[in-house]
Amino acid sequence: MAVTINLDAYQGVIFDMDGTLVDSMKLHLKAWQLTSMRFGFIYDEAWLHSHGGTPTFGIAELINEHQQRSFDPLDLVMSKRNYFDEIRHQVEVIPSTFSLLQQYQGQKRFAIGTGADAKTTDFILDTLALRPLLDAVVCANDVNNHKPEPDTFLLAAQQLGLAPEQCVVFEDTKTGLAAAQAAGMDCYLVIDGVISQFVARPSKT
Incomplete structure (x- = not known):
């Protein structure tokens, strides 16, 4: 079941790639x-x-x-x-998230934060002509500690010039959600191509 998407509180949006933005x-x-x-x-x-x-x-x-x-x-x-x-x-975009990427062009800053290697990431982004829509791309080659560690999303936020709390993540796996939580970011979960759940970042104690 889809949830209502509200991006008003964020300046940056970070998409996982495989299973979130593209159907690979x-x-x-x-x-x-x-x-x-x-x-x-x-x-x-x-x-x-x-x-x-x-x-x-x-x-x-x-x-x-x-x-x-x-x-x-x-x-x-x-x-x-x-x-x-x-x-x-054979890769294709996922309509639910791709439409957000299109809708908020010029209003939000966008990044990819993926565990895919640089070769795969470059091929997919170029094949689907996604690169011109993005402000930053972070792949497996760019960090030493991968998801569920927060490094991928923290570097993406840094490249966007934003603090973690100014960003929201879109993910499709528990590993990705854990990385978003560790980075201190809110997260929307994409399940079978549908944006289905919102998970708030952990509250600071």
């Missing part, structure tokens, strides 16, 4: 499914989706930990990226 999550999952078939580990779609926003290398390490395997993470990463590269041209 299903492509990432397909690439992981093909990789699981190649290497012989269990493909758990719900588990993988819950770790959306985590860089590919981090997910590869989590697969080893979660399934008690000993794959070389780099082998998994290269396989997943190769499969993704074959289908990434």
Whole structure:
């Protein structure tokens, strides 16, 4: 169920990319499914989706930990990226969030805060002609500590020239929500392409 969106309290809007602004999550999952078939580990779609926003290398390490395997993470990463590269041209925008990006042009400052690597981020933003609509882009290559740590969103706010409390995040995973909370930012959750829930930033004690 959709919620009413009110951006009056914010000067900056930070979108996660995959599954939030662009409908690429299903492509990432397909690439992981093909990789699981190649290497012989269990493909758990719900588990993988819950770790959306985590860089590919981090997910590869989590697969080893979660399934008690000993794959070389780099082998998994290269396989997943190769499969993704074959289908990434199928990416599309998510109408609910893309319409906000269009509607508030010139009124708000916009950033991307994604766990995707620079190559993937650049391809998607350029393919969908999103870059001219954005004031800042932060990807996995730009920070050392990734979601659920706050660094991605804090750097995005810094690049926008705004304080964390002046920004609101749009995310689609628990990992991303945790990062927004850690950054001290309000967050709208996007579930199956619908902006479905508002979560206020933690109150300062």
